[in-house]
Amino acid sequence: MADTDDNLAIERADRPSSQRKIAKILAAARAEFFGNGFSASSIEAIAARAGVSKVTIYSWFKTKENLFAEMVKGECAHLSQNFVAENLESKGVREVLIDTAENMLDFLTRDERVRFDRILAAEVSRDPRVGKYFLDNGPRALLQNLATLLQSAMDQGKMQSSDPIASAEMFVGLVKGHLDLLLRYGETINLTASQRRERAARAVDAWMLIHQK
Amino acid sequence: MADTDDNLAIERADRPSSQRKIAKILAAARAEFFGNGFSASSIEAIAARAGVSKVTIYSWFKTKENLFAEMVKGECAHLSQNFVAENLESKGVREVLIDTAENMLDFLTRDERVRFDRILAAEVSRDPRVGKYFLDNGPRALLQNLATLLQSAMDQGKMQSSDPIASAEMFVGLVKGHLDLLLRYGETINLTASQRRERAARAVDAWMLIHQK
DNA sequence: TTTTAATTGAACGTAACCGTTCATTTTTAT
């Protein structure tokens, strides 16, 4: 009580066991929210699934809304990736674009993404932050990367566009078509590798035709 | 008890007042479900909004799920419309396509549709029937109409396509881009008439370039 | 070892909601 007395506001929130529990809680929250949506999921069920006391959840995440938002954040980080392929010089524009389109199609048809899309969109009206957060880290980033890629191709004198962002959006539209709609409304779509490649090639060829010099 | 005694199983479900109440219930259900989603909406609130007893709701619609499904059915019928413009001969292909694209954009950006999209998609995992019902009456019909329009243009020798359905899907993709995504995740997008027309024209010109003869 | 923080289980108060029952009243067809 004499020497080491001056450390009052100790915050040991990052104990290893706590970290582990928080991770488990988030994983359980993900599973529950994905399965039932926000309203139909209960903190109690999440606690049970995480093998954790309900009080623990409330001590780390103040409210149910908060827990959901944190889960979304983590999921965005997990889902966000760069679809745009590299090696423009060595592989040529068409190849790079096809690879990119294939990456997008692969991502689009993942069951995990479809569920995330459904749940998240439904909660946007309740909490608009989650929607904005997703847009900024997902679609916006993708569009920017695409526009950059397009600019590179233009710099090489291989294509032309008066509006790179609009062109990037067209690319997205051509690749997606209404696949996303079908998926969101419950259609089960399993593209084989060759089907995916063919669809990607069709979209890319159409897009290159539009932007040919 | 002598003459008019043989009509036992009388079903007067179509009384004018009943019809009125059913309509009010459906309207209230629509408002509640659109505002809160399925789980977070209560039959009690719907009854209150409709100015109707809770028992009345249960007597016409057996369950909450049923009420939701009926509401969706009505909404599908209300939302489904033919976007594809007519008068191919008198107006020319490009004009007809632009009108069609404008119709789609107009529909796409309607607040009502955005909310419907969010709610319905979220409930697909709970009841896949609603998703199928919507797909059949919405996107599928649109795609068929587009393919027919394209075929007409081809018959006139003005365009070409090896796969009309795929071409129709490209058209949809070009028009939508990722507008639907932005809208679903809470972006407020208000296209002016000229913005809408310009976007429609861009999409149509690109599409015609792809399918030129 | 001692001290501090994290965790737990159980219980609590409160509230909402589903779906049903019933006696009563209102509406409508005949």
Place this chain on the structure above:
DNA sequence: ATAAAAATGAACGGTTACGTTCAATTAAAA
């Protein structure tokens, strides 16, 4: 006018869930 169906309000039982409190236990840092 009368008989049948529809609608109502109130109440009920049962369930589920949120978020909190508290005393007791466990884990980790110093």
